[in-house]
Amino acid sequence: MPALATGTGHEPGLYELLAALPSQLQPHVNCSEDNTFLQDMFGERSLHSLVKIHERLQHYEESKPAPVLEGAAPLARDVSDELEGKSASQDVKELLKLLANPHVKSLLSVHDAVAQKKYDPELPPLPEDIDDDEDSVKIIRLVKNKEPLGATIRRDESTGAIIVARIMKGGPADRSGLIHVGDELKEVNGIPVDDKKPEEIIRILAQSQGAITFKVVPGAKDEASIKEPQMFVKALFDYDPKDDNTIPCKEAGLAFKKGCILQIMSQDDATWWQAKHEGDTNPRAGLIPSKQFQERRLAFQQPVTTLSSLRRSTRRSSGFRRSFRLSRRDRKTTKSMYEAKKSEMYDMADVPTYEEVVPYRRQRGDKHRLVVLVGPTGVGLSELKKKLLISDPQHFSVTIPHTSRPKKNQETDGVDYHFISKQLFETDIQNNKFIEHGEYKGNFYGTSLDSIRSILSKKKVCLLDVQPHLIKHLRTAEFKPFVVFVKPPTVDRLRETRKKPQIISGKDDKDSTKPFTEEDFQEMVNTAQTMETQYSHLFEMVIVNDNLDVAFSELQLALKKVETETHWIPVSWTHS
């Protein structure tokens, strides 16, 4: 059934078909990107080689070769016996030498095995002492190399039996398909295990090499064999089984770092899931704490310092970010629609464990992801935004803030600010129109959600800097925020690099500019540390703003990749 006619009139081979495909497909593919992708895929040399091998094998299968004889090795032995000592001719000597060569002997014995189709492993004889009523006993023989067997056992509290507790997906036990969760283990290598502790059995197994024989009583059928859909999660915490005393078997654990993408292979067990690193070709899964279990135990470890407590204790912390105020204010004037309430700090949903993710690639014509920059006051967010805007003013844009203060002569409505009445500002606050707002000298300032939407709908990249506790309110299918944390270097490096710079200068605040002090540097580093402790699970990228040009290049490159490459995003962002 040729999918495409090659025009030669005969049934094309797979290889021929593959070679003809790109030109046949071309008229049906509109997009040049798709065309290049198809050309690359079908032109791949390894694919061509595979298809060639397939065709050769197919041809071989069809010709059904039959062995001339099935016993080449015994024949060679007979010939050797026959010739031994009979003649001393050179040819006979050489033939005898050849037939005695171990490589030739092995070759002939492999030939015979193939000719006789003797591929099955030789099983050990069944033990003779099996009780008649033990008809459900299974004898299993697994060959163990250095790799662990990939199964855990437990003692059943009520019966005292040793039961297979878990089979690690992709491990040797799983691959054998012979051992299942719930099977009762009776013997290992002929040694009865009824009177042994699980640790002793594990020791016997660890010491065994090569073939291991198990005697098991099969348990009830494992209902978990129903195939689960593929699920990927992003880890929001670091994990090392070596430091976890609750894991049933440290060697079976899977270590990962915050931000790693894990493929969840099994959630059968409520406490220990099985997972592997995304893209890992090794099929063997490892144990990781389940979401529920990790949430439970993290809920007991309250954060030591929270950003809100730090903010209250500092002398002069960040006020409104310049995305809406264009200048620095005292923290006590700020207010936010979504200011974190104390109870929110510990709410279960905030315990960072895992987040289900899916691959996402922005299609041409789609809105851009919102770029959110966070970092401590003075770290350089405005500077980085400014550089991006200058680098490509048609592509990047920042929100225009709203204010209730009267417009000054040189200012333009909708350019410097959206000037609105105090009454309207208050109504908008009531209607949750602002992501962040505050009051200064009796006037309101704020960033509206609509100002973000307006930029995104023009197919531009919106650059926004906000307080980190507001990130969670922007994490929606609509905004798909790409969150970059801008971190200061060490205090020593700040001292060296920020000799000239002033903390800040804004249109509304010309008189407040002043050089950085030692205290500012220290506060910047401390605030960054606290932000990272509390919110790093929400950051997709961390940039250290030591050298400004280097930091800018890193940011620019990352934003390019966000626009063009595939990324993992929360599954909830894919259905709005």
Ligand SMILES: Nc1ncnc2c1ncn2[C@@H]1O[C@H](COP(=O)(O)OP(=O)(O)OP(=O)(O)O)[C@@H](O)[C@H]1O
């Ligand atoms: N890597 C750097 N090296 C030297 N100076 C820097 C660097 N990054 C920023 N600066 C300077 O530090 C000062 C503060 O930077 P910037 O105004 O961008 O901070 P910010 O994070 O926007 O603070 P805020 O939003 O709280 O006003 C500016 O004078 C800026 O030029």
